[in-house]
Amino acid sequence: MIVIKNGRVVDPQNGVDKITDILVIDGKIGMIAPQIHVEHAKIIDATGKVVVPGFVDIHVHLREPGFEHKESIRTGTMSAAMGGFTTIACMPNTKPAVHSKEIVHYILDKAEKEGIVNVLPIGSITTNLDGSTLTNVKELVQSGVVAISDDGKTPMDTGIMEKAFEEASKNQIPLIDHCEDHDLAKGGSVNEGKASERTGIKGIPNAAEWRIVARDIALAEKYGTHLHIAHISTKESVALVRKAKEKGLKITCEAAPHHFALTDDVVTRQDTYTKVNPPLRSQDDVDAVRLGLKDRTIDIIATDHAPHDEDSKRVAYEEASFGISGLETAFAISYTELVETGILSFSQLVDKMSYLPSKIIGIDRGALTVGKVADLVVLDLNQEENIDASKFVSMGKNTPFHGKRVKGKVLYTLVDGNVVMEKGVVLCS
Numbered sequence: 001m002i003v004i005k006n007g008r009v010v011d012p013q014n015g016v017d018k019i020t021d022i023l024v025i026d027g028k029i030g031m032i033a034p035q036i037h038v039e040h041a042k043i044i045d046a047t048g049k050v051v052v053p054g055f056v057d058i059h060v061h062l063r064e065p066g067f068e069h070k071e072s073i074r075t076g077t078m079s080a081a082m083g084g085f086t087t088i089a090c091m092p093n094t095k096p097a098v099h100s101k102e103i104v105h106y107i108l109d110k111a112e113k114e115g116i117v118n119v120l121p122i123g124s125i126t127t128n129l130d131g132s133t134l135t136n137v138k139e140l141v142q143s144g145v146v147a148i149s150d151d152g153k154t155p156m157d158t159g160i161m162e163k164a165f166e167e168a169s170k171n172q173i174p175l176i177d178h179c180e181d182h183d184l185a186k187g188g189s190v191n192e193g194k195a196s197e198r199t200g201i202k203g204i205p206n207a208a209e210w211r212i213v214a215r216d217i218a219l220a221e222k223y224g225t226h227l228h229i230a231h232i233s234t235k236e237s238v239a240l241v242r243k244a245k246e247k248g249l250k251i252t253c254e255a256a257p258h259h260f261a262l263t264d265d266v267v268t269r270q271d272t273y274t275k276v277n278p279p280l281r282s283q284d285d286v287d288a289v290r291l292g293l294k295d296r297t298i299d300i301i302a303t304d305h306a307p308h309d310e311d312s313k314r315v316a317y318e319e320a321s322f323g324i325s326g327l328e329t330a331f332a333i334s335y336t337e338l339v340e341t342g343i344l345s346f347s348q349l350v351d352k353m354s355y356l357p358s359k360i361i362g363i364d365r366g367a368l369t370v371g372k373v374a375d376l377v378v379l380d381l382n383q384e385e386n387i388d389a390s391k392f393v394s395m396g397k398n399t400p401f402h403g404k405r406v407k408g409k410v411l412y413t414l415v416d417g418n419v420v421m422e423k424g425v426v427l428c429s
């Protein structure tokens, strides 16, 4: 039994924003009321703090199986707990990929034994992301995947994608696409424009993204599929999604913190931590992403947590792996860049990090409802600090945010009513 006392409870879905106590009992939220007194309960004093639903991140790379030198289910879920995430969905670009029921079971079993937070696998669209051999979507869904995606790339073969959209629709799961035209992006490592001109590194044009966004919107319309666009980064893509939503299509999308907090001005040849796919874009694109978050064209925030080992980053920019380690900085960056600047209200931010992502993958999380699972976090919105990547519990220290001053700190993370992170310490069971 735990009583979280005197916190400001913010729960957008239940329309709650008030100072109250919360009783956690048997893994559930037992009561929300002022002045709860129960004997033998652990007390968390949340005076001056904020209590919100646990964050849900539907775009995480846990790297297991196959790339355990970059991250594991253990370390990735520890990192999630540090960041206030109580449920994460993991991408299938592992080795082997998440293309069969055996691999889905492997991840679910391992997450059950070693995971600190809830893990939901995403299945691949094609076998080992080869772009040509469709997986058995029905079997994957029956084994427990919550979506399909070939994140890292997209099948360019429209015939394959027609079938994939049809299968996703039939099996009532979202198809999450990494929208990138292979031919247009080929060999690029930074945004095409100022960054490619300044550094002499080959650029990736906006069109590499938005042309596939346009292709996918047409397919979603044709098959009635729920299309979820991963890590949206260009103004053209945001405009296409806005139009598709106006038409009433079932389309959702996400933005990653680095795509609304950084422009391609920070890219230098030396700093491979700025290398991410899609690349950091221009100020116009960043402004469009921020506006998209505000007007709800962009539904949610997802980290695209992409941890890498030092050997993959300590090479020439062109050779370095794409990706940013994101779970431990997501809340503070989002709070600092979106709420402190007045782009979103605090409640809107919480919604985009808890309930709305839950809804996209069809899980009953993201609210603080009596009788429901107690997945929640306690935040200090006044604490300021400089991001220190050396303190990450993730194996991936690859972040362009090292040293950045941010506001907002996750103090406690509770999963299933158990404290799994307390003041910077992950409590492993």
Ligand SMILES: NC(=O)N[C@@H](CC(=O)O)C(=O)O
Binding pocket: 061, 093, 151, 152, 153, 178, 275, 276, 277, 278, 304, 306, 307, 322, 323, 324
């Ligand atoms: N985003 C990245 O830059 N990298 C991701 C792949 C992806 O999300 O496309 C990775 O797996 O490292």
Ligand SMILES: [Zn+2]
Binding pocket: 151, 152, 153, 178, 230, 231, 277, 278
């Ligand atoms: Zn991707």
Ligand SMILES: [Zn+2]
Binding pocket: 059, 061, 091, 151, 152, 304, 306
């Ligand atoms: Zn990704």
